[in-house]
Amino acid sequence: MIIEHIDAQLPGAVTDRHDFRGDQTIVIAKADLLAVVDLLHREGFQLLVDITAVDWPEREQRFDVVYHWLNLASQERLRVKVPVADGESVASLAGLFKTANWFEREVFDLFGIRFEGHPDLRRLLTWDDFQGHALRKDFPLDGGDVFCMEGCTAPYNNGERS
């Protein structure tokens, strides 16, 4: 329902959509994000449930930033995916949704995706000097040499990154 509405109001914004096990998903370009979010907010999708990302290293636009919205009045859920390339940034939603502040910090921490206009984009779960972004697919599961002091090799894999 809401997807048809977005289509009518912002023609061309939805580049792809699918419906799997009752979960509505739309894919939009990052340039359209703020317009779509603004529309969602006005249409009653007030609860931004979650922001996360998925890494697809072989893709040209490597990351999907994934937003989950819930409409408290109609209990309708919507997933919005925004593909971004490595090094690109996405508009921050922290101005419209306060809850976006920490979720975006977490995505920045674990994936290295920057959010433009975020008031305080610092790492959330790992420490400030942490090297790399842990949830990227090319980050080794054992942490590689991130946890070593200077001069030592990784404790596993004979010092090689897995």
Next chain:
Amino acid sequence: MESIAMTRQQLDGDKMIVNMGPSHPTTHGTLRIVLELEGETITKATPEMGYLHRGVEKLGESLSYQQFIPLTDRLNYCSSIMNNVGYATAVEKLLGIEIPKRAQQIRVLVSELARIADHLVCVGVNAVDIGAFTAFLYLFRQRETIYDLFEMAAGQRLHTSFTRIGGLYRDIPEGFVPLTERFLVECEASINEMENLLTHNPIWHDRTKGIGAISPEDAVNWGYTGPCLRAAGVPQDLRKAQPYLGYETYDFDIPVGTTGDVFDRYLVRTEEMRQSLRIIRQVLDRLEPGPVMVDDYKVALPPKEKVYTRMESLIHHFKLIMHGMEMPVGEVYSATEAANGELGFYLVSDGGKNPYRIRVRPPCLPIFSSFEDQVKGGLIADAVAVLGAMNIIAGELDR
């Protein structure tokens, strides 16, 4: 950490820095808050988290769907069975399967027991932090019974790992139902005792009323879910709004507060415990014999007798252990109403044995992110009350 701890010279006037945590009696877990004070008034609060970060989501990408279950125990460790249920429900949604009726009923039963255990800890410890010790002792006696019940059912008190994809690890044993019936009576009495101690206690009122008050709009904007959102006056409960496990067939009410302050959160949690007792009573009434695992050997292991005597079952056993389940390609988000709010699992499957991406949406992270907003301008003693009423569980906060 130069970014948050300032030197004395950088502070103007009579301001003072108080470091709360990472190991502080009221942080219940490990998290750190740097408070900037002017006298007793908080002018700035900078939360810092991640001390309990284990990389659960990263680990999940290298584990099979079944192997991830023990990691869910350690998310909200006060009510671990609920995380098991939430995760299993998500994978079952991805698979598109329905679990047997008895398994659903037992899941509801243990979930509500876990909800009571979680609320008991939250309310009891919140009172201890503020200085009322007695209620805590009355409540923890009941929590002990709940853990005894979990031990009977799952073999473990805290890290239960009770669910399997497609049902339960095993059926509840003999003696479980009579003990639960006794618990229903005793717990009701304990809740009444606690209410006698707190609900009309003027000191408790002074310490909790108006503290951490939040409007419904703000609560939604901050991403609140669960008791904290309902205390603010939004009647959102997934058990009613988007029923799962047959919750729509049970008769229960959703308590709602008005101001969202610590006192309202306490009242909402107290009433929710009573409603959970109601649900448990209904489950016991309608519990009927039957299987607790799906009858599909592509998902559930065949029984041992069949594995040893039948070729087909042996092959199924081997295939499941070595290659895992056949997962469809796709993505699902499944949410359940955990004790703290909406516990969501977002699973992305590329058809492989392991999830391609597994995301845990912790209910207390958005709530904790509003901490500075909640305590700014208040007294330092209130920070403890607010933190307790938010029920921050570092295990699920940091994952």
